[in-house]
Amino acid sequence: MELKIIKIDKPADMNFILGQSHFIKTVEDIYEAVVSTNANIKFGLAFCESSGPALVRFVGNDSNLIDLAKKNAMNIAAGHIFILFMENGFPINILNTIKMVPEVCHIYCATANPVEVIIAETEQGRGILGVVDGIKTKGIETDDDIKFRKDFLRKIGYKL
Numbered sequence: 001m002e003l004k005i006i007k008i009d010k011p012a013d014m015n016f017i018l019g020q021s022h023f024i025k026t027v028e029d030i031y032e033a034v035v036s037t038n039a040n041i042k043f044g045l046a047f048c049e050s051s052g053p054a055l056v057r058f059v060g061n062d063s064n065l066i067d068l069a070k071k072n073a074m075n076i077a078a079g080h081i082f083i084l085f086m087e088n089g090f091p092i093n094i095l096n097t098i099k100m101v102p103e104v105c106h107i108y109c110a111t112a113n114p115v116e117v118i119i120a121e122t123e124q125g126r127g128i129l130g131v132v133d134g135i136k137t138k139g140i141e142t143d144d145d146i147k148f149r150k151d152f153l154r155k156i157g158y159k160l
Contacts, residue, residue, distance in 0.1 A: 003129075004119040006075050010068060010085065013112055017084045017091050017098060018131065020106040024049060026082055027057045029101045034084070035061070037097045041089035046073035047082040050125065062087070078119055078126035080105075092158075109133045 044065030046058045060066040065085045091110030113134035153159040
């Protein structure tokens, strides 16, 4: 077995969701889940098929985001994973809907942070062991940090 680290290649502020599924219809079902939850979101989705022709299947409504998803899916090339890049929305807006798609087995991360995907490669294929999402924690928040957090959530409209 060989361990590999695959960095997600994306713009610094680009949000994405990385998950695992189990069936080819994942592409169409996640597409329907996203557009029915947020019709204004721009997105690109790619899904690694891990049987039969073992292709990267893809869909979306923005060609640049579709290309980004295809490139990253091909770099990861592990099992039935999917990667969804988005604009005009955040993972928090669609994550529960995606979790409810019957084929979705697991969500590895939903973030705009830099991410490294830890891959195990065997003679049979590849699998994701986990992800490194962002940077190492630096400390415990102070009263000033708490005030910043609460103010920030209200500024961006997630709290009253």
